[in-house]
Amino acid sequence: MAPRGGVSAQGLAALLALAGSRQLDVVALRTRMKLDESGFNSMLDWLQREYLVDIVCRPGGGQAKETVELTDRGEAVLLGLLERMCELPEFR
Numbered sequence: 589m590a591p592r593g594g595v596s597a598q599g600l601a602a603l604l605a606l607a608g609s610r611q612l613d614v615v616a617l618r619t620r621m622k623l624d625e626s627g628f629n630s631m632l633d634w635l636q637r638e639y640l641v642d643i644v645c646r647p648g649g650g651q652a653k654e655t656v657e658l659t660d661r662g663e664a665v666l667l668g669l670l671e672r673m674c675e676l677p678e679f680r
Contacts, residue, residue, distance in 0.1 A: 598631050599640070602631060602635060602641070602656075603635075603641075604666070606641065606658040607658065607666060610657060612655060612656055613656075614632075614643070614656055617656050638661075639659055639661045640662035641656050642656075644656075
């Protein structure tokens, strides 16, 4: 259930960052990723097109706050990637 082109290292890092809470403030995620605005937006757009994350706008503190949320598909893709990365060879 992997996306067509595969997940980039930055995309994987974003999915891992979202794995615990399933959501992060857009600004907090960008800061955590240490990407410039253009690179972050490109990565986020790609993750959205692949249905791995959703951007949700919620009211808070007098202004709307955008959060990035891990989708069920995003979680499934992340788990599949981790299982493949951690698979140990069989010994005979």
